[in-house]
Amino acid sequence: MNGSRMFRRVRAFLISVQLVCLTVTCGSMARAQNPLAIPADLPRYDFQAVLDIEALKLAAHEKVVYVNRTSVPHHDIVFHVYPKFRVPKDGKLKLAKTLEVLRLGPDEAIDPKGDRISIDTVQVDGQPAEHRFEGDDNTVMVVPLAEPLAPGASITIEIAFVLDIPTQWGRWSHHRGITTLVNWYPVLTVPKDDGTWGKEPFVPWHQPWHQEASTYRMELLLPKDQVVASTGRIVDRIDQPDDHVKLTIEGPPTRDFAIVCSNRFQVVERQVGHVTARVLTENKHDANARRALDYMAEVLPLYEEWFGPFPYDEMEVATSFFGWNGNECSGLVMIDDRVFNMPAAGERYLDHLITHEVAHQWWWNVVGTNGYAETFMDEGLVNSITARRLDMKYGRNAPLIVWPDGFDWMPTIGREDLRMASYYKWKAKGNGGPVMQDLGAMSNLQALFSLAYDRGGKVVDMIANRMGDDRFFEFLRHLYGTYAFRILRYDDLKAEMERFDPEGAWPARLDAWLIQQADTDWAIEHVEVTELPRFAEADAANPAAQIDAMTHRVTVDIAQNEALDEPTDIGIVAGESIVNIPILPDSDAYDIPGGRVEKVVGEADGHPIYRVTVDLPAEPTQIEVDPDHRLLDTKPSNNLWREQWRWRLTPALTPVDTSEMFQAYDRPSVILGPFVDQNARGGVKLGYFAPNKGSVNAFFGAMPSLDRVIAGGEGKLTYLFGTTWNAGIFYEDGINPNYSTNSAQTQRGGRVYLRNVLLESSSVLDDDAAFYEIYTGYGNIFWEGDVGRPTPGMLSALGFRFKLNTQAPFWDPAEGRLIQIDAEVGMPMYQAAYDNYTRWQVYLGQVWTLGDSAGPLENTRVALRGMGGMAWPQDVNFFRLGSGQVHRALGFNAQNGSAFWLATAEWRFPIVGEFGQSVFDRALSFDKVSGVLFYDVGETALRGDLRPVVHGVGFGLRVDTVLFGFLERVNLRFDVAQPVYGAKGGPVFWFGFNQVF
Structure with a gap:
């Protein structure tokens, strides 16, 4: 029978069947060394499920046995049902911009439908029961009870459901042959002492999990060619008809139950003490899979020494298309496919991820936390432990990227710089707040990382600093043994530290660090x-x-x-x-x-x-x-007697080298080398960067597209007075081959500006996504990428700029709009027939993905834009119509005027969905190739006379290019355009980065 027929048959069978409950104890994993005490009456889950890869569906019958361990009766039973989540319309932009940071687009990682689970039936102790969904996100399922559940009494809840598996990246997904099932089933929330239940909302940009350790058993029917990584251990495998197999999976208590499977997986494994360590990846990732296995073999015995026994006899790492670089599940770590695709130079980052995620097996899986309300409780500790282990191995702030001999000039960053730079930047912008607040209050990924991970990790460092290493690990072993298979809360941590070290005044000290935001300098x-x-x-x-x-x-x-x-x-x-x-x-x-x-x-x-x-x-x-x-020192720069600078000389200076991400966090950096940038300029650049204070860049070279020599620079003061305001100066001077001083034939000028940044871009190439600024300019270009004002001489101006770009992702927008308004007044600085001028310009752009309703065109996009501007007096050229950023069928000075308008329509379509080519040991990968058909139409006016309307058509290629797995993502843009009406000449060729709009 085919897969979908078999799916329907087994689904019907599952809905009607009553499962036999099996009590699983430590004896079921005899090899595991598990002296940890397991609390009595933990919840028990039994699943019978069918995974239909062809139909992208999972049908399951779930049986949950729950014992009321509180002191008051329950009147209902409450579950988290995370696949009910649908991205709200007003939350899509925030999530899309978060995914940008992870170098994913909304079309790749936002499920357009959501609500992927359908509950067929619910039974309580064998009787049909009602259920309802609550919460703003509809992910909390409440099952009312006919009779209150008394303390100590047990109840059995059975749920039959079907999970529809989307093809985007995600926790429940099937992408490029890999099926990921994480947080995929109804799971009990945590009961409170008053008999009510926790009802934490789903947070798609982090891990809001708050659930009890439970015993799991699963019977899973799936195609025989699927290689499975999972929580627990496969204890039985029985072949079934139609090339299927039934797996039985079980194990000691865990915090969740996850599965990742693929028919493309290969397995490498090693015995590490009593633990079978296993890595499942595609064959092309073999070298990094073996590295990951080595790192796992290093940390498993180390963590047993530091914390206590690992209660499982298997530990697995699997490739996934989840989006986060790494993610912990119980007994299983998911590593982003892009991480496994990194070059050998990035092996220390892979080591970092394995070190971090495996530590979560002790701190989150065995010792549980409230991931929504108290993220610090596991992430802060694990962040500190990760840094400690890697410091021991490589040295403090050792390079995270280690290039082979002869390439050590390539950009790299120290581990501590990466760990702390974002925190100090976040603080420099005037941000703050207690570490102990929930994800809703933190509201965004940057705040979460800065508080729970970065500050929280340093708080743990300071705990160790005060206790001393021996006492610190003694305390962690005590904490682990006491709270194994329980939930450790912040109040518990303070009480345990007070008992362990009564002289340390720990409750007040922890509150000072984590709530009152007290600091050291x-x-x-x-x-x-x-x-x-x-x-x-x-x-x-x-x-x-x-x-x-x-x-x-x-x-x-x-x-x-x-x-x-x-x-x-x-x-x-x-x-x-x-x-x-x-x-x-x-x-x-x-x-x-x-x-x-x-x-x-x-x-x-x-x-x-x-x-x-x-x-x-x-x-x-x-x-x-x-x-x-x-x-955690508020001003690490004043810790040194003699200031130290970080110096770099490179034969190829890229925008990555001068980005904030690749600078030391506690000392100035200087870099010198030849460069090519996103504005098609090349030459030699010298850069100076003072962390969270400012930067200066100076350059000399050429701009071949305009056939001119250039020199200039930019200086910027950042985060003025602890705010999002920046101030800066920019100047560029261009000389054409005839050494002309006619500004219409060359480009020169700059500005002094004051800018309030509303939304930064995470790209190292792009300007801020949203801002407004005032500036005073001199010349005929006032900022990088400015197409200029083709006047006969220089101008002096006072201006205002506003930009709001919600398009995402920045390298190839799938949706969103762009609004930009520029306005300036000024005077000529040359002999002219006018004393002053006024100039304004408006730019509007919009991108849509056609979606399911477009049938075979669902993955294509339509982009529209309109531009227009006017200037007075009307007998002077203040606008250029032709350029690679405006009318692509016209050359740079082909048509100018005192007013202009432009309209563009583009159809963007995929050509090669998985190009999969790379160079330099995968340091540079070419992931996708897409095409663009575009139509530009516009005209200019001078002295009130309209010039001919110029129609142009063109074709472009876009090559989705990824630097170092996920570090940066850019579209290489190749456009050729031909005027078809209103102008002669052509074709005109242009090259650039990312979409024009």
Whole structure:
């Protein structure tokens, strides 16, 4: 029989069948070393399911046995049913922009339909029962009970349902031959002490999971060619007719039950103690699969030593098309296909992900948390543990990308820079808030990462710093053993720390760090070095003492300028040695080898000064507070005595090199090298970057498309006074081959501006997505990419710009609109017949994906735009109609005027959906090829006379190009256009990056 017929037959069978409940204990996995106590009466789930790959459906019968472990009766039973989620219309832009950060488009990873699960029947203790859906997102299912469920009593709920599996990337999906089933079934919410239930909403941009550890058993019928990674262990496999197989999967208690399967998987595995470690990927990812297996083999025994026993005898990692680079499930880690496709240079990032996600098996799976309300409780700890383990292996802030010999000039970033840069940037923009708040209050991914992951991780670092490593891990082992298969809450953490270390005042300290936002800021105030003679001892051969050498007496004053005096160290580099001196704020004075530390009265804000005096055999070359970067210091740049810069010389300077992402977070960076950028300029560029303060770039080179030499630069001050306001200056000077000074024949000019950024672009190529600014300009171009004002001479102007771009994704919009308004007034700076001018321009663009209603054209897009502008006086050319960004059938100076209008229609269509080609060991991949048919029409006017309307048609190729797996994504744009009416010449060729609009 075919797959869909078999699906219908088994679905009917499942709805009518009563499953036999099996109690699963630790004995079912005899090899696992599991001395952890398992709470009595955990929920138990039994599934019988059929996965129909051809029909993209899963039919399941779910049986849940629940015991009321609260002290009050239940009047209903409540489930999370996450596949009921449908992206609300007013939330689509936010989710699309979040996916942009992950380098995915809404067409790739937003399910246009949603509500993919249908509940056929619900029974309570064998009797039909009603159910209803609640919550703004409709993902909470309430089953009212005919009789209250008394404390200690049990109940059996049976649910028959069908899951419709979409083809987008996602938690429940089938994409490029891989089926992912995560958070796919109705799961009990967590009961409260008053007998009610938690009803946390679904959050599509993170992990709002709050659920109890439970015992799972599943019988799954699926095609025989599917290779399965799952929670638990496959304990039985029985061949079925029609090339199907029935798998029985079970195991000790876990936090969820997940499955990833494909007929394209290959398996590599290794025995690591009592655990079978296994990686399932496509054959093309074999090298990275074996690396992932190596990393898993390293961390499993390490984590057992640090935290306690791993209670399972299998641990699997599988390729997925989920979107996040890595994601933890119970007994299973999903790694993004793009990560497995990275070059060997990125193996440390793969190590980072395995290190992080496997740690979640202890902290989230075995020890549960409330992922919606208290994300810090697992993510903060795991973030800290990940950094600790990788510091041990590679060294602090070691490069995350390690290029092969001869390519070490390529862009890279330190692990600590990556970990902390986004947090300090987020803070620099005036953001803040407690770490302990729910996902709804955080409201976006950047706030979540900055608070729960980055700040939260450093809080855990500071806990370890205060306790000392031995006591810290002793505490973690205690916490793990106590809360295994339970849920650890913030109040529990404070109580446990108070019991473990009564002298540490931990509840107040944790609240200060995590709720009150109290900070630490150690700063070196003054350093003095004095040379003193050192005398040799007198003896019989040398009766008089002699000067043997010079001793260097070093006096260091450091201040702590914030609310929290965290203990730290001072590291002094002297000769070949490094001297570490502890700073203990609770002590007024104490001796150290060769010196003394004293607390003296400070004058600034009443904060004390700590004076360190020490004698050293060599002159110090550097002094640093907190040299191991254990503290969350508000101003890490003032921790150094002598400022250090990061220098780079590269033979190919790209926009990635000068992006904020690739700079040190705690010191200035300087880079020099030849460049080619998104504005078709090439030459040599020098860049300076001061983190969260500003940047300066200067360049000299050529712009071949305009046949001219260029020189210029830009300076920017960022996040003025802790806000989203920036200020800057830009200037570019162009000289054509005839060294003409006629501005109509060349491009020169710039502006000084003040801008409020409403929405930053995550791209290293694109300007801010939404902003408004005021500027004063000089010349005939005022910003990068400006097509200019073809006047006979230079202009001086005062202007205003507004831009709102909701198109997503930025490299190839599937939907959204663009609005841009420019207005300026000014005067000529050359001999002219007019004293002043006014110029305005409006730009509107819209993109739609046709969708299901378009039948075979569902994956194609229509894009429309309109542009128009006017200037006074009307006898001067203030606008260019022709360019690669405006009318593509006209050359750069083919038609100018004092007014213009333009309309464009584009049809964008896929040509090759999975191109799959790459170069440089997959550092640069070409994923898709698409085509564009476009029609540009427009005209200009001068002195009130309309020029001919120019019609142009053209064809373009777009090559979806991915840098380093997922780091950056750009469309290489190749356009050829031909005027068909109103102008002669052609064809005209253009090259650029991303869609024109």
